[in-house]
Amino acid sequence: MAKALTLDRREFLKTGAAGGAALVIGFYLPVDGTAQEQQQEKPTPNPFNAWVHITPDDKVTLILAKSEMGQGVMTSLPMILADELEVDWKKVRIEQAPTNPKIYEHGTGGSSSVPESWLPLRRAGAAAREMLIDAAAQQWTVNRDTCRAEKGAVIHGVRKKILRYGELVDAASKLPVPNFNTVPLKNADSFTIVGHDQHRVDTPSKTNGTAIFGIDARPAGLLYAVIARSPVFGGRVAKLDAAKAKAVPGVREVLEIPGTAGQSPFVEAGVAVVADSSWAAMEGRRALEVTWEEGPHANESSEWLRKQFVELASKPGKVYRNDGDADAALTSASKKIEAVYELPFQAHACMEPMNCTVHIREKDAEAWVPTQGPEWALDIIAGVSKLPKEAVTVHTTLMGGGFGRRYQGDFITEAAQVAKGIGKPVMVLWTREDDLQHCFYRPASYHRLWGALDAGGKLAAWKHFQSSTSIGAVWEKDGKEKPEKGEFGTAAFIPYQAGAFRLEYALGECGVPRAWWRSVEHSSSGFVVESFIDELAAAAGADPVEFRLHLMGDARKIANFESPTGDPLDTSRLKGVLQLATSKAAWGKPLPKGTGRGVAAYFSFNSYTSAVAEVVVKNGEVRVQRIVYAADVGRPVNPAGVRAQLESAAVYALTAILKGAITIDRGRVEQSNFHDYEMLRINEAPQVEVHIVDSKEKPTGIGEPGVPVIAPAVCNAIFAATGKRLRRLPIRSEDLA
């Protein structure tokens, strides 16, 4: 059985293993974590096998080994290959890589695809190019230095001789593969594809219904299943009467799914109804008669959890970081403020509900999985089917959103278990209710902040107590002892100079499953840090932008306290995005009464983002009119894609603060569909503008960094408009009244 995808691995992905010059493509990360200790270099694959297929008539196919979930990697990653390889971008085809952990690193998440792939793909493209040049030079018996590659051909002299790649590829692919560490790369400043806006390659198929998502897999003989899962987290089937379900036309089988009893991959116990159509399976499930044994979490509720948080916050927590003496500074401070911030559980709510299709045959298995973790999918299916990994084929499909939810193994494990019981291809399909009620939620958290200003208006102390339903407590090997691991993000190394800094933690226990939601811990930390600094600015009587710039101090690099392999926080780059966003947003220009501007700037996933929000507050309602973003992602690979990701993050983050929360009662999620877990719609969507810093630094990711700055920018704007501080999310009308 697959082991837990530990936080070590996730952290490894987030911080970008690709920084090292010695990296070869597709090094292997064992699924059970401890990646840094167990990393082995894979043998360098021939780029003509792994990354580039060229036919004799010059059809070029580039291979994508990351999951496309809307974030644009199907375009941005092949752009890198194409530019080094020297082919015509307008003519390439893209193909998803077969799941093969010996060659590829498929796991997609942590805003890591571009930074992790940047050097490996450049090296692969360059190696293929050099092999093609070598093949041409050999054919012409000339010195290779007299040859160059250009738009799919090798040219000798002043266009005296040309050989197309299609004419060369057979010979080229048999030549020795150059050393990836020394293969010459193009000068990045001379890229003609990378760094320039490109249309997405998958747009046409997504406008005519031909794009195949996981839920669209249709192997011959496909059956469909839906699972009735314990409504209370951690419950079990006490009694099952499947007679009526089996009598529903189209229903073939009813099977019990044992669940994984509070262990990774955290499959809930349930009952699967298998039928010859999705509808029949759903009807069959409606006819099931199940009594549940509710288990140990049946009395949990959001109210109960909040009481726990409040109780924990009334006393000191475990000290996580302590510089200087914050308590003493607070006691003697001339001016000090205190605030409490609260954030609820949130669900991913991908538009395509969870699904997974598996066919387990006698000697092999095949699966169609919308997954961010193809290697884990492969391990799971091999484990359940008891087949060797080489006998398992995992097709990674497009997915209708991921946001971290599709990095889980639960929906894959269930499907493999049903498939094993059935012996036919079966899709386990989740309804929206299943999806919202059996998610791995963004943790709920409760934060107490204390800040002290000295006579000179500088920060004498910053103290932060956090309690949360931590992810580490569930997923980390040492989660029980160190539940605070991974919960703070940049709150553990704020860019603002303080005379004393103290960070404390206490775990909020509960049975609610939780894991990585777009921007993970930064979704909470961004809100807390950028709200509290704004409150301090107000206490100091200072402009929020000037105050931040002043406290960031001189240009310096702050070590990433949360990740030893993460980049340091470069305050000059953070100042850069803050200044760019505020200048483009005309910060300081007067606004009509009831309208306000708020700002936030934050470092996450090695990228820098800042947002200015403009809001109107009227009759207890807030309307976000405009968001102006600035982003520093180093050298942008596809600037058009960067803009799209930030437009996306704004809406995603706004939904979480304006619309709804996931709440628990009697050990179960209260929400069930989009009527009680509402989404932002077109009539409430703000105008989003994006400005990208022109940088030559190494590329960093953008899938998630747009999220952490939105909640604080909006709440700071509400303060500017109304004088009211909103510290509890989601925003309620009564908070604005």
Added chain:
Amino acid sequence: MAISFTLNGKSQTVNVSPEMPLLWVLRDTLNLTGTKFGCGMALCGACTVHINGEATRSCVTPVSQVAGKRVTTIEGLSKDNSHPVQRAWIEEDVPQCGYCQSGQIMSAVALLAKKPRPTDADIDDAMSGNICRCGTYQRIRKAIHRAATMSKDATKQATKSAA
């Protein structure tokens, strides 16, 4: 029970339970997977098709209700992405994950058939039933305006021949 209707311009007969929602008939019985399942309660719009030219949520439409009617799905808009709304969508690079986009496009086509030059308020009214979790709303709006400026006749013609 045999139920007959016109699907993307061609006669279609299916033998299914009359209560089966049209969405599942399309996706499972007929393997037309362009129309998507998002919520099953007409809250998200991913399942939007046209029935006699009207935008309809197929997840709550029993197939018996389309007997004798004209059904158009995303697959029926054009053979080659040439419908003006599709062209506008491609020019503006609207989709991200793309899962909601069949429904978005079908709602947009129905809007433009009624209001060839929609205002932003018209767009709000017609499109608020379609959720996009990836947040492509401002591009959807821009693409609808763009499609509206393309030949009015082209949109009407394309929509008519698809129905």
